[in-house]
Amino acid sequence: MQELKRALEQEQPRINAALARHAAEPPAGSQAVARLVLASGGKRLRPFLTLLTGRILGCRDERLYTLGAAxxxxxxxxxxxxxxxxxAETRRGRPAAHLLFAPATVILAGDAMLAKALLMVSAFGDPRLTGCISEAVMRTVDGEIAEFDILRNPDISHQDYLAVITGKTAWMLRASCELGAVLSGADASLIAAAADFGLELGIAFQIVDDALDFSSGTGKPRGGDVREGKVTPPLLSYIASLAPDEAKAFRERFRQGPLAEAEAEAVCAAVCKQRLDLRAKELAASHLASAALFLKRFPPSEERALMEQILEYILTRSH
Amino acid sequence: MQELKRALEQEQPRINAALARHAAEPPAGSQAVARLVLASGGKRLRPFLTLLTGRILGCRDERLYTLGAAxxxxxxxxxxxxxxxxxAETRRGRPAAHLLFAPATVILAGDAMLAKALLMVSAFGDPRLTGCISEAVMRTVDGEIAEFDILRNPDISHQDYLAVITGKTAWMLRASCELGAVLSGADASLIAAAADFGLELGIAFQIVDDALDFSSGTGKPRGGDVREGKVTPPLLSYIASLAPDEAKAFRERFRQGPLAEAEAEAVCAAVCKQRLDLRAKELAASHLASAALFLKRFPPSEERALMEQILEYILTRSH
Incomplete structure (x- = not known):
């Protein structure tokens, strides 16, 4: 996976330069946005996916950076x-952390960045690009609304969970890949394969992310999602593993409100002891296998090999 | 102005039907959005401007309703x-009113509607339409950020005020007109005239809106903007009318934080006594005169006559 690390580190400065350039454009409100974006850091996975997908399909257009930045x-x-x-959650009892900005600034800066990104894409003049990015925003928001609706509901199905993460996470990764494919000029079936690849990769990415919350590789206390009432595959497996009386009691407790750190820690310990987080990773692996199949439709290349390493990284990362 | 009232009442059901249709489309999160939109009411001035502008330029395309709904x-x-x-302001001391929705629902529904609107426009496949609407969102947000930055600052200039309202209000009215003009297939100079018309109309609309806050035609206590720290032309005139010592004291008080109702009422009484709100309306009238000149570039028609009545309505409305 050294090649992946090297390739990503090589691209990050150019991605960041594109981000800085677009975020610093007028109008003036975007200046505040620029500072917010550039301070937020991140690995720039999404732009990297745009670049790789475009190049896999033979695109050498420098404007891949613009799409990635968007x-x-x-x-x-x-x-x-x-x-x-x-x-907003925090106001209901938990301590406020990282209050860097006033709510108004955060909401408006988010809106400005959303509009800016859509404007950057619409400037290409290709309705496939604009449609792709607009729909991704809508699906992402839709997933977030759905996530909010199922918070603290221990009776949701696995399908409900998948619907939520497909929206809130996978659609934007799908768009990252699809935009690169559209700019490459590939035919419709290859564009669809790139989109499907991104969607499967995105689903797997979120499943692993949710499973990692139960282990303590990150340094911070594990079980944050459980405390907040997020229902994820390891938690569903945990509830299913309980005796009927215990399951009933846990469900009631879970519905009541935020769990204490000790309660969440007990759940995490049980999940790890029974390797229920690994079961979730197997689920992620099946989505990554689907992604790998879509990837095989593209001709072999250095970039395709890097994509394969991304799939491996998603499964094996420990934080 | 009876024709205007009749024409607007005639179009509202069709505009509302278009809104309901688009807001009720999948994905599911949009259902919540639909309820929010349809509950919010309003005169539907913006879609009406889109319809009229399109028709002034000979457009009979039913999709004007889609652009208006967007x-x-x-x-x-x-x-x-x-x-x-x-x-967020309300949390700092004033009573919370109309708390119909959780903050999360409101933010996400707003995002979903933003993305939905941009998707509706991008489906036309015309980059001029998408560029127009994306830029309008960005300018609106930019104006809102700028307004936030100058809150409780009594030393802003008239130009600062104009820059704020041009962004937060006028750009979206500009877009309402420009979208109709683009769909009509008019040439670039007529599209530009429609956009300029909408911008001038929008600036005047906000100036009058801000002036009305100092009179008591609406039933609710006047002076709400003053209390919140919004600096508008009548307030700038009021400060300029004070003796130097009084002006200095008022500036300091204004910077400190929200004014009490009695303090704001005293400002309103002084503004009305000196007719400073009428001076603001004269300013609005000059922008409406510019708008009228742009309107004259279009051929005479029933719809152009209705637009002239809208300009009149903006100046003469009392609430």
Missing amino acids: VELLHAATLLHDDILDR | VELLHAATLLHDDILDR
Whole structure:
């Protein structure tokens, strides 16, 4: 996976330069946006996917960076609004952390970045690009609304969970790949394969992310999602593993409100002891296998090999 | 102005039907959006401008309703986010009113409507339409950020004020007209005239709106903007009318924080006594005169006559 690390580190400065350039354009409100975006950091996975997908399909157009920057701006915009939502939660009893900005600034900066990103894409004059990015925003928001609706509901199905993460995470990764494919001039079936690849990769990415919350590789206390009432595959497996009485009691407790750190820690310990987080990773692996099949439709190349390494990275990362 | 009232009442059901149709489309999150939009009411001025501008330029395309609905959705989205911003203010001491929705729902519904509106426009496949609407969103947000930055600052210039309202209000009205003009297939100079017409109309609309806050035609206590720290032309005139010592004291008080109702009422009484609100209306009238000149570039028609009545209505409305 050294090649992947090297290739990503090589591209990051150019991706960041494109981001800085577009975020610093007028109108003036975007200046505040620029600071917010550039401060947020991140690996720039989404623009990297745009670049690789375009190049796999033979695209050498420098404007891949513009499309990648647009997706990253959208991603940053949704993070800003998530931040507000988390803060709203925080007002109901938990301590406020990282209050860097006033709510108004965060909401408006998010809106500005969203509009800026859509304007950057619409400037290409290709309705396939604009449709792709607009739909991705709508699906992402839709997933976030759905996630909010199922919070603290331990009776959701696995399908409900998949619907939520497909919206809130996978559609934007799908768009990252599809935009690169459209710019490459590939035919419709290859564009569809790129989109499907991104969607499967995105689903797997979120499943692994949710499973990692139960282990303690990140340094911070594990079980944050459980405490907040997020229902993910390891938690569903955990509930299914309980005796009927215990399951009933846990469901009631879970519905009541935020779990204490000790309660969440007990759940995490049980999940890890029974390797229920690994079961979730197997689920992720099946989506990555689908992604790999879509990838095989493209001709072999250095970039395709890097994509294969991304799939491997998603499964094996520990934080 | 009876013709205007009749024409607007005749179009409202069709505009509302278009709004309901688009807001009820999948994905599921849009269902919540639909309820929010349809509950918000409003005169539907923006879609009406789109219809009239298109028809003035000979357009009989039913899709004018789609473009109008998109602008109205965007307007509703910005109102939703404003609602959140106002609520943020409200937490700092004033009583919370109309708390119909959770902050998360309001933010996400606003995002969904924004993305939905941009998707509706991008489906036309004309980059001029998408560019127009994306830029209008960005300018609107930019104006809102700028307004936030100059809150409680009594030393801003008239130009600062104009820059704020041009962004937060006039650009979306500009887009309402420009979209109709683009769909009509008119040449670039007529599209530019339609856009300029909408911008001047929008600036005048906001100046009058801000002046009305100092009179008591609406039933609710006047002076709400003054209390919140919004600097508008009548307030700037009021400060200029004070003796140097009084002006200095008022500036300091204004910077400190929200004014009490009695303090704001005293300002309003002084503004009305000196007819400073009428001076603001004269300013609005000059922008409406510019708008009227742009309107004259179009051939005479029933719709052009209705537009002239809209200009008259903007100046003479009392609430």
